[in-house]
Amino acid sequence: MFSDSNRSWLVYCLFVIAILALLVLVTVLLSRVAVSPVQLSDYNSYRCEAISQATGKAIDQKIDSSGRNQDNEFHILTLTPISARRIADDLCARSERFGINAVRISWHARGHLTARDIVVGKYDLFWNRLHLVEGMVPTHQDYYAKVFDTPTYPLYWVAVDKKPVANEHYFNSHRVGFLDDPHSQTMFLQPHDWLQKHGIKLLPENSRFYSDIASLEEAFLSREIDVMSMSDTMIDLLGIKKAYRLLINDAVESGSWFLHTRWNDPGLSCLVNNLIVEQESAFDVSLYKKVRKSPACDYSL
Amino acid sequence: MISKVGAFTLIVLLLTGGSSYIALGLAHRSALSSLDAELNQQLPARISQAGINSFSDPQVEAMLISSINADLADVVYQSSIAYDCHSRVLALDESAVALASATVADAILNVQWQDGELIRRVDIGVDCQPDTVNIVSGQFLVSFLLSFVLFFLPRPLRGSAQRRCGALMGAGVDAARCQALCSDPALLVVPEEGLPWVSRAIALGYTDAAAFAVGKAEDVLQFDAAHSRVTIHGLPIDLPATPFIYYFWYASCRLQQAEGWFTNPSIRKPDTENARQLIATMRKMGGHQKAINDLSTKGLRAKILDQNRSKIKDEVVRVLGEDLARAYLFEGERDVRTARYRYRLKISPQKIRLNF
Missing domain, CATH: 3.40.190.10 (Periplasmic binding protein-like II)
Incomplete structure (x- = not known):
């Protein structure tokens, strides 16, 4: 058993330990750092703002009377991120004349495109195989026009x-x-x-x-x-x-590019054709050497 | 000895330093593990999907890395201390990001997952910038408050001090005074048998230091003829001249004779021989004339001896108290030869100091 002296020392030591523990506890509570939930952006797409030919800067976003952004975004769906960014940047630099404010290009597996996407016109331009598009929506010509076939x-x-x-x-x-x-x-x-x-x-x-x-x-x-x-x-x-x-x-056959019929502008169709051929042939010379750009393409201002 | 302020400052500094070290370490670890958990949960699926049909194209990787870096730049660190980290992709699968600055980081988080048949990984470099001044000052505040409590927490007495305190309290010193005395290291130097003397001195109104001196004093009965004062165990007792001389005389008897006994004279026949010796002593020490006359005319009588022993006892008990006084007073017995009472000082002759 403890003597009185030992017991009072024991109590004293317990007090000291309790005070030190309190300090550690306060320290632990104060020094806890946590990241707030991370919102990752969409890694399957790339977006650029259209560049004004006159100023060389991004075109101002149109804000409607209710304060909403009337962003006229041109949405492209492709199958691979290779060349995606170059295509989007190139289109951003040359699309002012068509009233396009921004270009978004997304890439997903072939099965991502659905019949509903085609019917509601979710994308302005997409690349896929003709037989798959025909299989999904036999009347696809009512919604999308084939711009050109990518080379075999x-x-x-x-x-x-x-x-x-x-x-x-x-x-x-x-x-x-x-x-x-x-x-x-x-x-x-x-x-x-x-x-x-x-x-x-x-x-x-x-x-x-x-x-x-x-x-x-x-x-x-x-x-x-x-x-x-x-x-x-x-x-x-x-x-x-x-x-x-x-x-x-x-x-x-590698597939075809389809442009939505709402873009009833041969100039845009021509631009898209030449732009993709330029970008893809820079990437894959041997494959695109047989493909020709559209000769007279009236898309300049 | 460190001063109290010095000791307090030292405690505050030690606690501040220790707790700041813990705080910085914990903040770093919790920030990293929280980020690690978030990224491990979300990044693998996103990266696996993003690279679809890309045949490990370097430009696609660069685009993906810049997207991840943009997301990492938006990460918000929540904490009650000022803590912020910056993170970026150091490597994606086998290809390290070709930036000189990218290869150095405080810590590297490794996110690894199974993608089909492949093991894929992203290395994220994390550099944290704690606001050290903010953290240390916060810890200083907490440490200061707790040091205050720690410093003024009443400390228990060590074993011997505890025992001594008990002895003092047992001898009648009140608890508050006792606590003060017992926390004084000088008390430890006082021998165990001196403690009753300390408490007696306290009761007589001595200061702590003087009381400790009494406790440590030699256990002797000292006679100071010049002041007619006896000092017992360091406590002085002033006596009237006549009782002092009788006390002195009994002490002389204790020193000179074998057993130190002095038998009361017979009522019928006063002791003239010893009366002469006493008169000589009284003259030398400035005794009262009345006492001298009484001795010279009537001789030494038992009644006078009894009276003076009684006065001595009264004075000594008044100062020392019954218990302490007992050893320095008289013991008496009947003399078998004369059937009269005889008396002597109880104390051993070695403890008697006569001082003329």
């Missing part, structure tokens, strides 16, 4: 050790990679179509399906698969120095 591209079986051979023996002794997306022309439909035409039946253990393009590419680069279908553009982007090719199709 050749598609190959590609391997890095030796050239693929068009027979069952080759394909049954090598691992073949596909994208696990039956809508994909490049990495699912076209290669399966080729195999069907050549009467080659793949062994299930040699077919590999990947959920996204990056995983499929990674599998190819790490030799998890021996052969997959690729365009020249993909071969370049993946930095494959020595690619052995076997042609699948020399002219795969």
